[in-house]
Amino acid sequence: MASHDFDCIVIGAGIQGSFTAYHLAKKKKKTLLLEQFVLPHSRGSSHGQTRIIRKTYEEDFYVHMMEESYQLWSQLEAEAGVQLHRQAGLLVLGPEKASSFQDLKRTMEQNHLPNMILRPKEFSQHIPNMNLANGEGAIVDMSAGVLYADRALRAVQGVFQSLGGEIKDREKVVGITPGTVVTVTTGSGAYRAKSLVITAGPWANTLLSLVGLKLPLQVLKINVCYWKEKIPGTYSLASRFPSFIQLGFEGAESEIYGLPSNEYPGLMKVCYHSGSPTDPDERDRQTERKDITLLSSYIARRLPGLETVPAVVESCMYTVTPDHNFILDSHPSHNNIVIGAGFSGHGFKFGPIVGKVLSELSLGQMPSYDLSPFRIQRFQTPVLSKL
Numbered sequence: 257m258a259s260h261d262f263d264c265i266v267i268g269a270g271i272q273g274s275f276t277a278y279h280l281a282k283k284k285k286k287t288l289l290l291e292q293f294v295l296p297h298s299r300g301s302s303h304g305q306t307r308i309i310r311k312t313y314e315e316d317f318y319v320h321m322m323e324e325s326y327q328l329w330s331q332l333e334a335e336a337g338v339q340l341h342r343q344a345g346l347l348v349l350g351p352e353k354a355s356s357f358q359d360l361k362r363t364m365e366q367n368h369l370p371n372m373i374l375r376p377k378e379f380s381q382h383i384p385n386m387n388l389a390n391g392e393g394a395i396v397d398m399s400a401g402v403l404y405a406d407r408a409l410r411a412v413q414g415v416f417q418s419l420g421g422e423i424k425d426r427e428k429v430v431g432i433t434p435g436t437v438v439t440v441t442t443g444s445g446a447y448r449a450k451s452l453v454i455t456a457g458p459w460a461n462t463l464l465s466l467v468g469l470k471l472p473l474q475v476l477k478i479n480v481c482y483w484k485e486k487i488p489g490t491y492s493l494a495s496r497f498p499s500f501i502q503l504g505f506e507g508a509e510s511e512i513y514g515l516p517s518n519e520y521p522g523l524m525k526v527c528y529h530s531g532s533p534t535d536p537d538e539r540d541r542q543t544e545r546k547d548i549t550l551l552s553s554y555i556a557r558r559l560p561g562l563e564t565v566p567a568v569v570e571s572c573m574y575t576v577t578p579d580h581n582f583i584l585d586s587h588p589s590h591n592n593i594v595i596g597a598g599f600s601g602h603g604f605k606f607g608p609i610v611g612k613v614l615s616e617l618s619l620g621q622m623p624s625y626d627l628s629p630f631r632i633q634r635f636q637t638p639v640l641s642k643l
């Protein structure tokens with residue numbers, strides 16, 4: 257094999273591509289991970305200090321995937337020798353009678369996830385400095401917590417390299433020639449491999465256009481807002497304040513969620529689970545802030561210990577599918593080209609499992625999970641386009 261030949265090439269060193277490369281290297285496959293920007297960077301979807309990790313999902317298939325994902329996160333922690341996760345619980349609150357609230361409660365109970373239902377009378381005793389509205393229910397997933405995201409990305413890339421994997425950053429992929437051997441062209445050269453995995457986050461459709469595919473993906477810019485605690489530490493991870501997901505807040509079409517103060521001491525992250533359409537290369541030209549107005553009003557009513565103007569606003573992107581489920585599949589015409597895309601703002605916690613199944617698909621192995629919710633063919637619109 258010449259030095260530019262690999263068993264597998266992975267495009268995109270976000271959390272999904274990095275975990276795919278890690279699993280391939282564990283299987284002793286000669287793997288190249290290509291990244292367009294100098295690493296680490298903050299222009300995709302995997303940057304930032306924290307993410308929520310939870311098993312609580314309406315869909316049982318996500319709950320089951322998260323069972324193993326927790327184990328694989330612990331394994332990475334042991335391999336890298338760093339703490340990547342901290343348990344602090346996840347509070348779900350919303351209109352008690354709404355189906356979204358009842359469905360989450362049902363999956364928690366049916367899957368025996370350790371949980372605690374908080375009656376209105378006892379809510380403030382367990383969750384001080386937060387207000388529950390009339391008619392709302394509250395339940396805590398005790399096993400949920402916070403992932404240290406930037407640290408996790410560094411750890412998985414470091415273990416990949418220690419297993420002999422090669423990362424080339426500042427190498428933007430500009431051409432893909434399918435075949436039994438796939439050729440990938442960057443600004444610096446050409447690489448060949450038996451299989452290719454495309455995990456390009458918000459740039460997925462740009463890359464897929466090189467192989468005649470267009471998926472129904474929408475890229476959204478997310479305003480990542482941090483709000484100052486009036487008394488520092490009120491909502492801190494150190495004091496075990498949980499993450500939360502608020503369903504059905506008046507005027508909000510999507511959830512509002514928060515993570516305890518940690519990365520910026522004295523600032524709590526509270527965000528809206530949606531954003532405004534953007535071109536990923538023009539992200540910072542998108543300046544829409546309607547969500548921030550909504551968040552200010554939420555904070556004034558529900559989190560009285562926070563100031564109502566954000567102290568810090570950072571940017572991130574979601575790549576959203578119509579049903580908010582991921583895309584984990586092979587190219588319809590080239591089965592040695594595998595696609596991981598459309599993580600719809602909730603994919604980080606699944607990184608170890610996404611990487612595992614994408615590595616399996618790229619090696620022609622039977623995937624460990626039923627991938628029918630994630631197949632390309634679920635979309636009605638034609639996905640093959642002219643090259």
Ligand SMILES: Cc1cc2nc3c(=O)[nH]c(=O)nc-3n(C[C@H](O)[C@H](O)[C@H](O)COP(=O)(O)OP(=O)(O)OC[C@H]3O[C@@H](n4cnc5c(N)ncnc54)[C@H](O)[C@@H]3O)c2cc1C
Binds near residue numbers: 430457
């Ligand atoms: C604000 C915010 C909050 C979130 N909260 C949570 C949470 O609490 N819990 C959770 O589980 N998930 C959460 N998510 C979702 C999660 O972070 C994403 O699903 C995940 O990071 C997606 O990773 P990715 O690898 O698909 O994409 P990315 O991280 O964007 O990686 C794709 C990579 O591909 C590279 N690339 C693209 N084109 C090329 C090219 N031509 N050549 C070479 N490289 C290329 C890009 O530069 C990029 O580095 C959140 C996301 C955001 C934005």
Ligand SMILES: O=C(O)[C@@H]1CCCC=N1
Binds near residue numbers: 309501511513601602
């Ligand atoms: O993925 C998650 O758990 C969170 C939940 C709220 C919105 C974004 N991500």
